[in-house]
Structures are given as C-alpha cells and as structure tokens.
Amino acid sequence: MLLRHIYAQTDFGPILASFTCNGVCSIEFGESKDALIQSLADRFPAADIRSGEKELRAELSEIVQYINDPSKELRMSIDSVGTAFQQHVWEVLRTIPVGQTRTYSEVAQDMGMPEAFRAVASACGRNRLAVIIPCHRVMRKDGGLGGYHWGIERKQALLEREKQIMGYTK
Numbered sequence: 001m002l003l004r005h006i007y008a009q010t011d012f013g014p015i016l017a018s019f020t021c022n023g024v025c026s027i028e029f030g031e032s033k034d035a036l037i038q039s040l041a042d043r044f045p046a047a048d049i050r051s052g053e054k055e056l057r058a059e060l061s062e063i064v065q066y067i068n069d070p071s072k073e074l075r076m077s078i079d080s081v082g083t084a085f086q087q088h089v090w091e092v093l094r095t096i097p098v099g100q101t102r103t104y105s106e107v108a109q110d111m112g113m114p115e116a117f118r119a120v121a122s123a124c125g126r127n128r129l130a131v132i133i134p135c136h137r138v139m140r141k142d143g144g145l146g147g148y149h150w151g152i153e154r155k156q157a158l159l160e161r162e163k164q165i166m167g168y169t170k
Helices: 033-043 057-068 084-093 104-110 117-126 152-165
Strands: 002-010 013-020 023-029 048-051
Touching: 002 033, 002 057, 013 033, 013 057, 023 033, 023 057, 033 048, 084 104, 084 117, 104 117
Parallel strands: 002 048
Antiparallel strands: 002 013, 013 023
16 A cells, blocks of 8 residues: 655644545644654555655645634545444544534434443544544543543644634634
8 A cells, every 4th residue: 555645734733644545544643754654654564655745735735724724624535444433433523513522422322322432432542534533522521621642732722723713712
C-alpha cells in the first residue's frame, strides 16, 4: 500500500495528513514532523510511505481550513480503517453538530446499542482522523472531557473554538 503524507502547522499544533489512493486515511496531531512520520511508519509497517508535499497541497489547505473552522464543508474522500463497529461509531460521530457534544452513552444509544458505551469510548480512541471524525465532541456522562488521543488540552481548545464559531460563547 502506498501512503503519501503532508505536514502542516495549525492553530492546534502540527499535523500530518496521510492519504491512500482512496482518500485521506489519517490526520494526526503531534509535536514534530519526525515524530508524526515515525508514528505513521509504526502503524503501517508494510506500507510504502512517501512525501506528498508537492501533489497534496490543495488537500492540505482544505484540511487546515476545516480544522480551523469545522462549520465549513469538507469535500474529500475519506479512507478510514477500522472494524465494522468502529466505522459505525465514527459515522454517528460525524452527525454531531459543530459546537455540540454527546456522551459516550448517548452515542451508544444513537447506535441502538445502549450498553456499548465503553466500546464507543474505545472506538473513539482508535480514530486517526482528527477533527474529520469528531471524537473530541464526545464527553463523559458526568460532563468531564474524558480522553482524547491527542491530549485533553487540545480537545478543550477544539471544543471552545467550535462554540465560538457557532456563537455559543462570547
């Protein structure tokens, strides 16, 4: 499998966006370009990983714009890799409106599987399409932030930005 990647700085830190021939398969926040590329290589040890710095500029621009303002429409193919259950969770997450949140229990309920809230949390933790699949919009039942693969501070910042964009805060 060929994976092409491109690196950028965003308002929420560095990202590495990776693409298969079917679309974007990974958008990860990190601390440095080298660490992000190493993480990609660790997750896809059999892949042919190459820079896409020249041919992926338009896609990167769209991703950065979407990260900075998720109220805009994202018009690119997504190639998310996961189990059928994870795919179902991620599909439900994409229906959560910008600036709003749901609990893990509410997501499980929306899926028709009210007892699966722990499995929902696990699926959120396996998501590798930051912001595109908005697992940052899922909270604990007690109102706590819960976990976030890319850090609680980043999750809080993403949620605050979304609320500002949608006019939910001053």
